[in-house]
Amino acid sequence: VISLKNIIKEYKLGKEKLRVLHGIDLEVQAGEFVALMGPSGSGKSTLMNIIGCLDIPSAGDYILQDQNVSKLKDDDLAKVRNESIGFIFQNFNLMPKMTALENVELPLVYASVPKKERKRRAQEVLESVGLGDRMTHKPNELSGGQRQRVAVARSLVNQPSLLLADEPTGNLDTTTSDEIMRLFHQLHEKGNTIIVVTHEEAIAQHAKRIVRLIDGRVSSDVVHEQT
Amino acid sequence: VISLKNIIKEYKLGKEKLRVLHGIDLEVQAGEFVALMGPSGSGKSTLMNIIGCLDIPSAGDYILQDQNVSKLKDDDLAKVRNESIGFIFQNFNLMPKMTALENVELPLVYASVPKKERKRRAQEVLESVGLGDRMTHKPNELSGGQRQRVAVARSLVNQPSLLLADEPTGNLDTTTSDEIMRLFHQLHEKGNTIIVVTHEEAIAQHAKRIVRLIDGRVSSDVVHEQT
Ligand SMILES: Nc1ncnc2c1ncn2[C@@H]1O[C@H](COP(=O)(O)OP(=O)(O)OP(=O)(O)O)[C@@H](O)[C@H]1O
């Protein structure tokens, strides 16, 4: 479902160019559960943003669900994103003036889901991440881990066929992390594809395959036996 | 150095009041290294903000370095904060328009350190967290873990007598986390006091004492043997 070929990403800094992805080749089949790991600054979030159609590579090809994404116009790109991709950002990116409930309803608004049903579905997924009693709080009235869980809930509410999770448990205790991973497994068991960036080996073990980046290159790509 | 007595914190939400700290009693001696743990939403950041003079309790007394902080005026409170407290926020709170270097220089600006020396000291601590080649980047030109390390560097540059670190390694791989903890130990060995909030038992083990919160109350407070 994902085919990245020789993906290069550079940033301009003044007169200089900083290359952060050095020709990434990566294929992910529909239904896979992949963990993406690597040191801080190695390019994981940059790669996730390209996969999630939030950023464009400087060079290389990205084929998503048989469409060459680099050839799509902005409107079509946004359509692909909203319909089939769920994204959990490393810094959450919640709407500060909306409540937790309104934040989680947002993908359903884009999908034109009727008001009553989207409220019910948003409430349901917020309860599944333990925030049933925090739905009316705005982000600045929530703890760090609660904001993270709102971001998780928002990504799951549309049951996306491709879930991209950038450090989804960094601010969570073990019990709460396990609950999040259980929701990921539920989504995966329905045939959906998951890519999770994590620094924690314990979280990576939930995936069937671990891709490691070092300095913007794939250093290893291993399918492992799950216990 | 820290004496909290019956600390209560409540928030107004519409007509209702939400109590998040239910009478915390806590004493920390000068030179201690304490880990603060507990489930997401249990009140750790709220307590840290009160300890760091960034927030005022709804009730109770807070004596810091023999001063009753609740009796201080804003100016004196700010003075205490800037002179003796280093704070690492859970969401970093970096100045978005400043470079990494300028962000780290900020506490030295408040301390009236001359320009040349503060640049030298800021560079030194940025190199110690592995960001020697990222000093001119602004926060939006840095990875999540790099921003976290700028926040760490900023908290250490003034060698504070009290370091308050709220989840300082949540976005970091193990190697980088270890480097951060080594810097904390260096500060601690000079006789300074450290309180670190963490979800990771491995990080908590660096401290000599672990205080656990559940639902805004201290559930346990244990000094442990270090290996
Ligand atoms: N401004 C606010 N208004 C209302 N409730 C708030 C506000 N700020 C925080 N809270 C609530 O206070 C409780 C404690 O928040 P706090 O940030 O201290 O938790 P925490 O232990 O740091 O959690 P985490 O591990 O997720 O960071 C949470 O349940 C949160 O919803």
Ligand SMILES: Nc1ncnc2c1ncn2[C@@H]1O[C@H](COP(=O)(O)OP(=O)(O)OP(=O)(O)O)[C@@H](O)[C@H]1O
């Ligand atoms: N806008 C930008 N301009 C210049 N450099 C950038 C920009 N955004 C990111 N970078 C650099 O790109 C590199 C990769 O960043 P990225 O966010 O992908 O890392 P990461 O692997 O997600 O790290 P972390 O684990 O710390 O989140 C970093 O070294 C960062 O400094």
Ligand SMILES: [Mg+2]
């Ligand atoms: Mg990242």
Ligand SMILES: [Mg+2]
């Ligand atoms: Mg917190």
